[in-house]
Amino acid sequence: MKNIIITLFAFISLASLSSCSSDIYDRSESYPMLIPSNNDDLAGTWRPILLSAPDEFSLDVPVATTNAAFTRELNEIKSYQANITDEQKAIIKYWSAGSVLRWNEIMRTLVAKHNLPPYQNADGTYPTPSSANPFASTPFPFSNPPYAARAYAYVSAAQYDALVATWHYKRLYNRVAPYVADNTLNVLVPKNGMTSYPSEDGVLAGVTVELLKLLFPTEIAYIDGKAEEEKLYRIISGANVRSDVDAGIILGRKIAAKYITRAAGDGMGAAVGNQTIWTQLQTQTGATGETPWLSLDLPVRPPMLPLFGSVRSFLMSSSDVLASRPVPPPSTRSTQFATELAEVKSFSQNATRKEMEIVTFWADGVGTYTPPGHWNAIAADAFVPQNYSEVRWARNMALLNLSLMDAAISCWDAKYYYFNPRPTQMDSSIKTLTGIPNFPAYVSGHSTFSGAAATVLSHIIPAKTEEFKALAKDASNSRLFGAIHYRSDCEKGLLLGETVGGFAVTRARIDGAE
Amino acid sequence: MKQIYFCCLLLGSLFANAQTEIDGIMMSKNQLCTGAVYQYNAWNNYWEGSFKRDNQNLGTVSNNNISVNANYGLSDKLNVIVSLPYVTSKASAGTLKGQNGLQDFSATVKYMPIEKTIGGATYSLYTIAGISIPTTNYTADFLPLSIGSQSRTGTFRLMGDYQRGHFFTTLSGAYLKRAKITIDRNAYFTTEMVYSNEVVMPDVINVNFRMGYRSNRLIAEAIVDNQVTQGGFDITKNNMPFPSNAMNAVKVGVHTKYTFPKKEALSLVGGFNRVLDGRNVGQTNAVYAGLFYIINFNKK
Numbered sequence: 062m063k064n065i066i067i068t069l070f071a072f073i074s075l076a077s078l079s080s081c082s083s084d085i086y087d088r089s090e091s092y093p094m095l096i097p098s099n100n101d102d103l104a105g106t107w108r109p110i111l112l113s114a115p116d117e118f119s120l121d122v123p124v125a126t127t128n129a130a131f132t133r134e135l136n137e138i139k140s141y142q143a144n145i146t147d148e149q150k151a152i153i154k155y156w157s158a159g160s161v162l163r164w165n166e167i168m169r170t171l172v173a174k175h176n177l178p179p180y181q182n183a184d185g186t187y188p189t190p191s192s193a194n195p196f197a198s199t200p201f202p203f204s205n206p207p208y209a210a211r212a213y214a215y216v217s218a219a220q221y222d223a224l225v226a227t228w229h230y231k232r233l234y235n236r237v238a239p240y241v242a243d244n245t246l247n248v249l250v251p252k253n254g255m256t257s258y259p260s261e262d263g264v265l266a267g268v269t270v271e272l273l274k275l276l277f278p279t280e281i282a283y284i285d286g287k288a289e290e291e292k293l294y295r296i297i298s299g300a301n302v303r304s305d306v307d308a309g310i311i312l313g314r315k316i317a318a319k320y321i322t323r324a325a326g327d328g329m330g331a332a333v334g335n336q337t338i339w340t341q342l343q344t345q346t347g348a349t350g351e352t353p354w355l356s357l358d359l360p361v362r363p364p365m366l367p368l369f370g371s372v373r374s375f376l377m378s379s380s381d382v383l384a385s386r387p388v389p390p391p392s393t394r395s396t397q398f399a400t401e402l403a404e405v406k407s408f409s410q411n412a413t414r415k416e417m418e419i420v421t422f423w424a425d426g427v428g429t430y431t432p433p434g435h436w437n438a439i440a441a442d443a444f445v446p447q448n449y450s451e452v453r454w455a456r457n458m459a460l461l462n463l464s465l466m467d468a469a470i471s472c473w474d475a476k477y478y479y480f481n482p483r484p485t486q487m488d489s490s491i492k493t494l495t496g497i498p499n500f501p502a503y504v505s506g507h508s509t510f511s512g513a514a515a516t517v518l519s520h521i522i523p524a525k526t527e528e529f530k531a532l533a534k535d536a537s538n539s540r541l542f543g544a545i546h547y548r549s550d551c552e553k554g555l556l557l558g559e560t561v562g563g564f565a566v567t568r569a570r571i572d573g574a575e
Numbered sequence: 576m577k578q579i580y581f582c583c584l585l586l587g588s589l590f591a592n593a594q595t596e597i598d599g600i601m602m603s604k605n606q607l608c609t610g611a612v613y614q615y616n617a618w619n620n621y622w623e624g625s626f627k628r629d630n631q632n633l634g635t636v637s638n639n640n641i642s643v644n645a646n647y648g649l650s651d652k653l654n655v656i657v658s659l660p661y662v663t664s665k666a667s668a669g670t671l672k673g674q675n676g677l678q679d680f681s682a683t684v685k686y687m688p689i690e691k692t693i694g695g696a697t698y699s700l701y702t703i704a705g706i707s708i709p710t711t712n713y714t715a716d717f718l719p720l721s722i723g724s725q726s727r728t729g730t731f732r733l734m735g736d737y738q739r740g741h742f743f744t745t746l747s748g749a750y751l752k753r754a755k756i757t758i759d760r761n762a763y764f765t766t767e768m769v770y771s772n773e774v775v776m777p778d779v780i781n782v783n784f785r786m787g788y789r790s791n792r793l794i795a796e797a798i799v800d801n802q803v804t805q806g807g808f809d810i811t812k813n814n815m816p817f818p819s820n821a822m823n824a825v826k827v828g829v830h831t832k833y834t835f836p837k838k839e840a841l842s843l844v845g846g847f848n849r850v851l852d853g854r855n856v857g858q859t860n861a862v863y864a865g866l867f868y869i870i871n872f873n874k875k
Contacts, residue, residue, distance in 0.1 A: 084755075085755055085769070085771045085773035085774070085775055086771055086773065087769060087770050087771045088770045088771065089768070089770040090770075166768065169768060170764070170767060170768045173764035173768060174764065174811075177811060177812060177813050177814055178813055179813070180812050180813045357670060358632060359631035359632050359668065359669070360631065409672065414712060417714060417759075418759040421714065421716055421717070421758070421759035421760060422759050422760055422761070424760070426815070427813070427814060427815055428764055428811070428814045428815055429763070429764060430762070430764070430768070435762075438762055438770070485670045491670070492670055492671065492672035492673070493670045493671060493672060494671075494672055494717075496670075496671070496815075497670050544672075
């Protein structure tokens, strides 16, 4: 009898274990439908980033809602709704959280998926990913932090400009939403009362798809699939008629083209450098008597994007970048350096579990959406409860991401100007709690990104200033705790980030949205 | 008929190379077998998906592993087995810091409902149910140097054993139900982004086959073991591993146990095994040795 009871007990404990194992809470799936607290009706007058004016690109006059063609478009909505499927309902639930938000998430997905350093050749050299041959065995891109920062910035800036143009044309053409033209129409999303030509979702799909095709050329099928879903969502839900969406896509594409032209000439193509430049960086730092940076990857890998510091910013001139450059790091021969190196070693040996947690939380290394992506995720979580209009969502994301791109530019400028070694290069007994990035130490990228992001986000949501600052401090410290950066890298990096963030804040004050 | 001097051996689930809750041996009633096992395992090559490679930034990844174990006979047909390992991990190259700590406590109930001797052969059937629970807050999300997966695991195994003279074969199959884990990040990429600090762990099916020589004094057996993850995803090229990767392995090995003739309560175990083929795991070689002692609580 006892035997049977014990066996039964074992089975019950097994069953109880199995009943609680596979549901997880995903906050992205839990975002509510976006119901803007303010439509920002005058956003058509906000200052664009790259467009010369909101109407730089023309948009055809829409047909009137009294036109039979419009009635047929209403009938299209009704016919979809009559046979709506569960899959279509899921698409509506997903996209109605907000288009800027969802495209930002899609970007983060693409960055994480492609954030993989090239695998070495048989001879120990490394192939360089090439946009001319994106499907090669070394695919394009390697979306490392600078690549990602620039990608987020282009998409966010273009989305913002596209929505400023959208708001301009909505007001200009003043075509009412389908549910206003036909009050018998069922609407599956909140009615925001705005005019609907062109569709903001159409414009966002149009502009974003074109830029993502440039930035992630192997993902076009996936990106197109998302855009098709978004288009369907607007029509099935009754928020837009097809011509609202189609006009939006056309307008979005025109605006994307201007950004694509800019991207072709912003210096990114040359940022990877070449052997001559890599060697020169070593010899010029060696000539100053300092220890030049060496790759700790095996086989030894060329430095990551040494000329990214020369990429053309949206908000900073090259003299701004120069003027913001941090003071030199402690000389590798100085006692301060020795003290800082000893501190790194002590974290390497004695980091607490809590410190290890901070290191892992902020690692944002290979296979992740990078530190800029992490700050996009933080921003998204903070923006959702604010119930911004799409145009304000885009504006705030653009300010954040322009600033993160500037952080990447300014940080990379400092890294390759000083070409300072990592702690483990100076003391090989220093083991690390996260991977050592393949670029010089001074200043810390995490710290620069975080300083910039916290500055911009604190301007946008002042009530969360302390929270953002604390996050930035953690992100910065995480690199010291992880034994891959000296204290000077982190502290000066945060300061640089705050300086860089100031440029976006200056813009925010005069862009017409405040 | 099984003899009382056969003794148990069990290691934590992740390094389950020398488990003998998988063997066709029971402790007799009121006998307690306790002991310790030391295991060393290491790999140079591993599989990213199906791509086999080395990694100069890791060199040789090794684990040192000491476990304490106990098996108590509640009856001749019902045993309770517990085990707790201490694990140390290390990479011989690169900069990543090795980890160490107490790993997962496991408790297993092993029940033999059927044992029949027909002709000269003994047939027995076993049901084995176990749980394994992490004992410390070690980091699961630092592969390949994490010392474990942090997943509470429930195992149910059905096993058949055949013995004729000193020759035996044992075949078993198990389903490992693994609970979700919590990691130190609040977003991660698998084949899509997941915005959560929780990770769904794929379950595992294990099939184990062993055959060889079994007497009162000596066991010598050859083992083939196949572990197949039910779901999970592949490590992409040059990416880091993740706890919820598919982790499959086909292993072969040998296991021996020797009981001292003059001191029948004392036995030595040892063995070796090697991963022949795998997916998202290291090509591990493992060697282990242990010492066990039986305490008899039966009244004389």
